[in-house]
Amino acid sequence: MIEFLQMLYDYVNYLGAVALFIIGLHTVVTHSNLIKRIMGINIMGTAVFYFFIAIGNVTGGLPPILTDTPGEYINPLPSVLILTGxxxxxSITVYSLSLVIRIYETYGTIDQDEIAKINERENADD
Amino acid sequence: MIEQLPILNLLVLLSTALVIPLFKKRTFNMTLWFGFFTLFFVFISSIVLTYHVYVHGAFYYHLGGHAPFLGIELLIDGFATFFTTFVLGLLILIYSYSAGDATEGISEKEYGRYYILLFILLFAMLGIIYTNDLFNIYVFMEILSITTCSIISIKRKKENYTSAFRYVMLNEVGSLSFLFGVALIYMITGFTNIGLVADALPDVWALYPANIILAVGFMVIGIGIKAAIFPFHVWLPDAHASAPSSSSAILSGIVIKVYALIFVKMLFRLYGVDLLTELNIPIILTVTASVGMVLGSMFAMAQKDIKRMLGYSSVAQMGYIVLGISLFSYLGLRAAFFHITSHALLKSALFLSVGAIIYKQKERRINHYDGIGKLMPLSMGVFTIAALGMIGIPITSGFISKYNLGLAALDANQTILIGVLVFSGLLNAMYYLPIIIQAFLKEPKTPVYMIKLEKIPLTMMLPIAILGLAILTLGIYPNLVMNLIDLAVESLGF
Amino acid sequence: MDDIIVKSITRIIIPFVQLYGIFIILHGHVSPGGGFSGGALFGTSLILYTLIFGVDKAQKKFSHRVSEIAESGGILIYLSIGVIGIFTAGYFLSNKAAGFPLGEAGSLLSGGMIPLLMIGVGIKVASTMVTLFHTLIMEERL
Amino acid sequence: MRKWALRILFFMLFMLMSYSVLQMPGDIGLDSPAYNEATHHYIEESLGETGAINIIASILTDYRAFDTLGETIVLFTSIIAVISILRPSAKPEEEEAPTDG
Amino acid sequence: MGIVNLIIVVLLIVCALAIEKMKDLLGAVIVFSIYSLLMSVLWLVLKTPDVALTEAAIGAGITSILFIAIIGRTERFEK
Incomplete structure (x- = not known):
């Protein structure tokens, strides 16, 4: 039992990243509010980045800026990939937010289910 | 000098996109001609590259001159050059069409932006085909997803906003899944270069199988969403139906094909046949492809809007491509590649001719197409050729690709797939033939005010006619591209 | 907001924030930071200006034309520095091989093309952030 | 009902992924497979090859500068996209009522 | 250092769940801002100052401002 907990403690970064990823995915999939879904995407994104950072981590390492302090530097490549990410x-968030504004202006709501209802009603009228 | 051509292609496309906003007065014609010259230059240079690769073999381009394990690497081989040339050639046709019909729902102020987005889209597609680095693929994929979404939403209608929103959400879930897969791969190999990862994977497979299984799952799902492979196709019909016609042709004809190409690259370059066979990926893909082929056609039959019908038909046709890939054999891949080219031509021809009809008649509902063949013989004629190609009638390119698929299935001893192919072809016939019959045999309902034969700008007519000819040419002389396709398949390690 | 205190304090703070942003952009190669964070900080200062003084005044300082030029210009700087590499070293975006002086390690003038690229990225990011904010908060009007 | 089914599904996905994560290389540090010769090269040689003491900056704008270019283009695209959606169109367009297809 | 890491991870998960549960979008955005700040602190703990700086400026700063701007133009409460 202690060993298992110790293992969980060692893997806390990976497990946390996975949990956040799942929470984000859940938010994207289940919520019908568009802004909530965008937040879900953001949570998913940070979770993946966190996973990357956890891969590059070195226990007791130094930040990857060369100094005279003795010690090992952490792996710099994941950080670089994340800066891009x-x-x-x-950018994706901003683009989807601008879509949300337009959707609100044309439909008067930002709820996916209500939008679907409005669309159905209009198609039935044709 | 020839080694610099790939990067030069990318830079020329990119600077075109960057320079357009700097014009003080963005006259439409100026932008158009400027873009056309760019496209023409890139097309010529990519033909030169194809020839060079055909004669001298593949080569690598190391950005910044760094070794592949440090920096980013482009791989220019038969696969990349053939498909870039093809994409560019098709895009020139669609571009020339869009010069006449970009008006469909796009306000005049947006023309410049539409072309900026188009060039960035092209830049991303070329980049994604050339690159040999996993993270670079992710970056290009994101550029591609923003541009594809925005060439849908640039048309200011409300259904465009909702379909673009759904598209961008699913796309982003797909991209992040792909990135998660990259993270899992990076975790155990320490590289992002596809070649180096592929070398390292067999050793790592014994040590950390969990990583690889999860990574394969995430990456297949991520790209599957973007390529609209069967269970993840929900976004496609809405998105492709609501976009302007030239954009629909680009999205349905080219963009999902590019994702299919990344799919191929990922499966065969990165993971390799042995590992995937051990994970039973081929069987899963075969089953989903077959189900997608049948169900996609069935959904298409139920549609009243012609562009939505074409969208669902794309889902079915992606099934054919995935079926060819899932056989994991030389013949299967060859058939899949031929189907990628042939379907890109067919779908572009369909969308463009439908676009011409919509341009003239302002009508998208199928049951209002009575007698349209008499009013617009050329557009409807090309539509007929392409529809027959979709069904798989001989002398069209669609027949050759289905024939090749059948051969590949026989070669893999999966005779049941032939049944699926034939059944799916019948389903295709069931929704394409009625339109043709309706258009040519019935009398037009409202002939009074448009009895004149079609009067459509030459820039729109010419691409449609060329596409129709190309479909027939490929159907009669498939060997025109078969050599290049063989080269492409060989460069994937077969 | 018409509060005189808020306005004067903002007037005092903004130059410092901008200076800090420029500092981060220019010191990207010797300390944490770089084009993205610095550009975002610089952009945030302009967003602050917009929040306090209103969109109209901010747009006078940072018009559409300026933002268009800054956006394309940032990437064009990046590209043109990269293209130098093609001619001198045979590879796009080469640094040392292209003959950029590397300078003394740790000083401001080191790293060859790195600070130059960071400046391009910084211009791009800062202008993007401001333009995005202006576009998103602006009510539709003619 | 559907809500709970989805929750259970996601929980199972989480358990599955956690189970897999526990079999991954956990030895965070110098022994982890990701800390390979490329990392050592970045740490030891980057100063000589690029002249920047911030390794991240040297990778970002030298070794992998093409990614950074791609990323600025993402920003550029997003702003073009946002403007194309939100900026008011020309005057005559504005007076037209939004038409339905 | 491990304990700090653990606490921040737990807080992050709590914040993420709160974002999912909250009906008030403005509140959710504020929690999201806290989430981003926590994330940037965590990355500082994991010795990646560059990423932490960028996340603090972009994630906690600009994204939150934009979210608030959008909520101001649309609806505040989720149904």
Missing amino acids: IVVVV
Whole structure:
């Protein structure tokens, strides 16, 4: 039991990232509110980035900026990939937010289910 | 000098997109000609590249001159050059069409932006085909997903906003799943270069199987969503139906094919046949492809809007491509590649001719197409050729690809797949033939005010006619591209 | 907001935030930070200006034309520095091989093309953030 | 009902992934497979090859500068997309009532 | 250091669940901002200052501002 808990403690970063990923995915899939779904995408994104950072981590390591301090540096590559990733997710967020504004202006709601209802009603009228 | 051509292609496309907003007065014609020259230059240079690769073999381009395990690497081989040339050639046709019909729902102020997005889209597609680095694929995939969504939503209608929103959400889930897969791969190999990862995987497979299984799952699902492979196709019909016609042709004809190409690249370059066979991926893919082929056609039959029908038909046709890939054999891959080219031509021809009809008649409902063949003989004629190709009638390119698929299935001893192919062809016939019959045999309902034969700008007519000819040419002389396809298949390690 | 205190404090703070943003962009190669974070900080200062003084005033300072030029210009700087590499070293985006002076480690003028690229990225990110904010909060009007 | 089914499904997915995660290389540090010769090369040689003491900056804008280019293009695309959606169109367009297809 | 890490991870999960549960979108955005800040602190703990700085500026700063701007233009409560 202690060993298992110790193992969980060792893997806390990976497990946390996985949990956040699942929570984000759940938010995207189940919620009908569009802004909530965008938040879900953001949570998923940070979870993946967190996973990357956890891969690059070295216990007791130094930040990857060369100094005279003795010690091992952490793996710099994941951080670089993440810097790119963060900006990408922000761009997607901004784009979807602008879509939300337009959807609100044309439909008067930002709820996926209500939008589907409105669409159905209009198609029935044709 | 020839080694610089791939990067030059990318840079030329990119700078075109960047320079368009700098024009003080964005006149439509100027943008158009400027873009056309760019496309023409890139097309010529990619033909030169194809020839070079055909004669001298594949080569690598190391960005910044760094070794592949440090930096990013482009791989220019038969696979990349053939498909870039093909994509560019098709895009020139669609571009010329869009010069006449970009008006469909796009306001005049947006023309410039539409072409900026188009060039960035092309940049991303070329980049994604050239690159040999997993993370670079992710970055290009994101560029591709934003541009595809925005060329849908640039048409300011409300259904465009909702379908673009659904598309962007699913796309992002797909991209992040792919990135998670990349993380899992990076965790055990320490590389993002596809070649190096592929070398390392067999050793790692024994140590950390959980990583690889999860990574395969995430990556297949991620790209599956983007390529609209069967269970993940929900976004496609809405998105493709609501976009402007030229965009629909690009989305349905080219973009999902590019994702299919990444799918191929990932399966065969990254994981390799042995590992995937051990994970039973071929069987899973075969089953989903067969189900997708049948169900996609069935959904298509139920549609009243012609563009939605074409969208569902794309889902079914992606099934054919995945079926060819899932056989994991030389013949299967060859058939899949031929179907990618042939379906890109067919679907573009269908969307463009339907676009011409919508441009003229402002009508998208199928049951209002009575007698349209008499009013617009050329558009409807090309529509007929392409529809016959979809069904798989001889002398069209669709027949050759189905024939090749059948051969590949026989070669793999899976005779049941032939039954599925024939059944799916019958289903195709059931929804394409009525339109043709209706268009040519019935009398037009409202002939009074448009009795004149079609009067459509030459820039729109010419691409449609060329596409129709190309379909027939490929149907009669398939060997025109077969050599290049063989080269492409061989470059994947068969 | 018409509060005089808020306005004066913002007037004092904004130059410092912008200076800090520029500092982070220029010191990207010797300390944490770089084009993205610095550009985002610089953009945030302009967003603050917009929040306090209103969109109209902010748009006078940062018009559509300026933002268009800054956006394309940032990437074009990046590209043109990369293209130098093609001519001198044979590879796009080469640094040392292309003959950029590496300088003394740890000083501001080191790293060859790295600070130059960071400046391009910083311009791009800052202008993008501001333009996005303006576009998103602006009510539709003619 | 559907809500709970989905919750259970996601929980099972979580358990599955956690189970797999526990079999992954956990030795965070110098022995982990990701800390390979490429990492050592970045740490030891980057100063000589790029002249920047911030390794992240040297990878970001030298070794993998093409990714950064791609990323600025993502930003560029997103802003073009946002403007194309939100910026008011020309005056005559505006007076037209939104038409339905 | 491990304990700090653990606490932050637990807080992150709590924040994520709160974002999912909250009906008030403005509240959810504020929690999201806290989430981003926590994430950037966590990345600082994991010795990646560059990423932490970027996340603090972009994730906690600009994304939250944009979310709030959008909520101001649309609805505040989820149905």
